[in-house]
Amino acid sequence: MTDTRRTFLxxxxxxxxxxxxxxxxxxxxxxxxxxKLWAAGMGLDVNFTVATQASGRVKxxxxxxxxxxxxxETVRNLTVWTLQNRLNPRWLAELRRWTRQNAELVSTxxxxxxxxxxxxxxWDGKTDKGALAEQGDYYVCxxxxxxxxxxxxxxxxxxxxxxxxxxxxxxxxxxxxxxVAYGKA
Numbered sequence: 165m166t167d168t169r170r171t172f173l174x175x176x177x178x179x180x181x182x183x184x185x186x187x188x189x190x191x192x193x194x195x196x197x198x199x200k201l202w203a204a205g206m207g208l209d210v211n212f213t214v215a216t217q218a219s220g221r222v223k224x225x226x227x228x229x230x231x232x233x234x235x236x237e238t239v240r241n242l243t244v245w246t247l248q249n250r251l252n253p254r255w256l257a258e259l260r261r262w263t264r265q266n267a268e269l270v271s272t273x274x275x276x277x278x279x280x281x282x283x284x285x286x287w288d289g290k291t292d293k294g295a296l297a298e299q300g301d302y303y304v305c306x307x308x309x310x311x312x313x314x315x316x317x318x319x320x321x322x323x324x325x326x327x328x329x330x331x332x333x334x335x336x337x338x339x340x341x342x343x344v345a346y347g348k349a
Contacts, residue, residue: 202289207349
């Protein structure tokens with residue numbers, strides 16, 4: 165019985181110390197204790213093409229690009245294109261996946277919609293809170309919606325470590341092409 169109690173108390177003390185450490189240390193130091201941080205000098209470029217062949221009564225697309233962890237939680241919002249006017253909230257909800265977790269951020273991170281074409285955004289490895297992300301598996305998410313047009317979502321897994329790579333992502337309706345390149349920034 166004594167050994168079981170001592171074992172329990174040791175585990176409790178270790179868990180308490182880990183919890184205290186995570187609250188006391190700044191974000192980067194606490195993350196370093198958990199795993200390897202984002203490789204210095206590396207960046208993830210996300211390249212995509214939005215609906216160059218759209219026709220009919222369609223408007224400029226709303227676009228959201230962000231990074232999720234393995235649990236589907238947003239790590240970093242890279243860009244959101246949506247007009248800032250009173251008519252917009254009705255159509256912003258069409259960015260279904262992004263809006264579920266991030267709708268309250270629209271006034272702080274959004275920029276104007278853009279014409280169809282080729283675009284690129286970059287992730288520097290920082291989270292929305294400004295801490296460096298850990299190396300590991302992430303999902304690149306590209307979502308588009310139009311007022312009178314299709315809904316599109318590309319969500320693909322990438323493994324980010326110390327090695328550079330390029331990967332072609334899938335396509336979906338308005339997202340005619342997408343790729344990522346991880347390497348020296």
